[in-house]
Amino acid sequence: MAADREQVRRWRGYLADERAEAAVYRDLASRRTGPDRDILLELAEAEGRHEQHWLDLLGEAGERPTPVSLRTRFFGLLARRFGSVFVLALLQRAEARSPYEADADATPQMAADERIHEEVVRSLAMRGRSRISGTFRAAVFGANDGLVSNLALVLGVGAAGADRGLVLVTGVAGLLAGALSMGAGEYVSVSSQRELLAASTPSAQSADALTRIDFDENEVALVFRARGMTPDEADRAATEVLRERVAPRLPANDVDVETVGTPMGVALSSFAFFASGALVPILPYLFGASGALAVVLAAGLVGLALLASGAVVGLLSGAPMLLRALRQLLIGFGAAAVTYVLGLLFNAAGI
Structure with missing residues (x-):
């Protein structure tokens, strides 16, 4: 039976994605050596088998070029520019969302392949996640702490009736104090943790x-x-x-000191990311905004930053990015709302 137009369109889309994903795996392999390179090349070869399946179904229709999806193009761009754990995390999610299990035109073996590919990519990404886990934890914690704490501080002081200059000074002081405290605290924390783990050697x-x-x-x-x-x-x-x-x-015991991160690396990461996060809420005040406009702008900028950081956490952890982004947003805005209301109460009481 001849394929209808919708089937041909769908098959050509699958064909384009298989070709593009194979190219992403090859791009990643070109930046690696040893077993990882061989594994990535075998994944590319497997995508080639899937590609041939769609070519066989399409016949002459498969000879015409098909636009690659924006998602797959994005993967290819990241692979060529970075070749990092971020790309593997994205590929892991892509393999998990394969439509082949629900498509009768794909074979059961192809659907099973995609599930196995997900686990292979998960294992490759796991090594990178382990390497960056210590510094990444400090970076995410520092950035979110800076965003939320300084937004809460700025909104609370502003709601209490302080003028623009005082709000700005308060925000800068909060940035410096928080960043220095975060850096020092993380240095001591990671040093102690490494010493504790090293005692098991x-x-x-x-x-x-x-x-x-x-x-x-x-x-x-x-x-x-x-x-x-x-x-x-x-x-x-x-x-x-x-x-x-x-x-x-x-x-040695089953402990890995290196996955904790180095004290100086984690401290500098915490300092830099807290400072970058704490800078966001005071940007409107730095550029001359004041009153309700400054509050709305500060909250909007922090909201975007919280959504972005939550999405990155979701990406690297393999969790739903949208849910993680919304979680970050709700937690951050919840804390800021409490201090803003308290500031309004103090202002109303004349304190």
């Missing part, structure tokens, strides 16, 4: 003792039992360690 003295220990009578198994192994599992693990006659050593 076997000492050099313990490794040296392994070369002198009695193979048959020893307490090495107790180390593994203390880590949660059963006696039999601990005995086997201890035996494997001691059989390394050249340089036996205890394996």
Whole structure:
């Protein structure tokens, strides 16, 4: 049976997207080495098999070029410019939204492929997420704290009847105080966390003792039992360690100090992002706005920034971006509304 016009249009759209997504995977592969590069190239090859399916269905209609969707073009642009975890996160969401399961023209194998591709991309992105998790957490926390706290401060002071100059000075003071406090606090926090995790690493003295220990009578198994192994599992693990006659050593615990981030990197990230967030609410006052106009502009700018930061968090975490963006907006505006109302009450009371 000949395909109708709607089917041809849909098939050509699928064909264009498969070609474009294969190109994105190849672009990402060109910026990587080792196993990651091979995995990305195999994903591109799989997209090529899907492409051939639509070509077979289209016949001569598949020879005419089809415009690529804006979403896929955006992925390609990011892959060529950045090649980062952001692109993998976007691809993960794209694979998860594949329409093939609900389309009778796609084979069950193709639908299953897309689900597996989602998990492959999730695993590739997971490594990048782990690398940036410490600094990213501080950056998101710092930016949102700056946006919300300084908006609340500015609105509260402004609602209490302060003039533009006092509101501006208050906002700048809040920016500097908050950014310095965030930076110092994150430095101490991450330093302490790294020291705590590093305390779980076997000492050099313990490794040296392994070369002198009695193979048959020893307490090495107790180390593994203390880590949660059963006696039999601990005995086997201890035996494997001691059989390394050249340089036996205890394996490290399952902690990764590097995923926490460096103290200075996290501190600088917190300082910079808090300051950038805290700057947004005072921009209208810096450019001469005052009164209700300044309040509306400050709230509008902060709202856009909160939506953007929430969307980024959703993107990198694999959660719905719109829901995360709205969550950030509601939390931020809720806190600012409380201080604004308090400022109005103080103003009305003449305080």
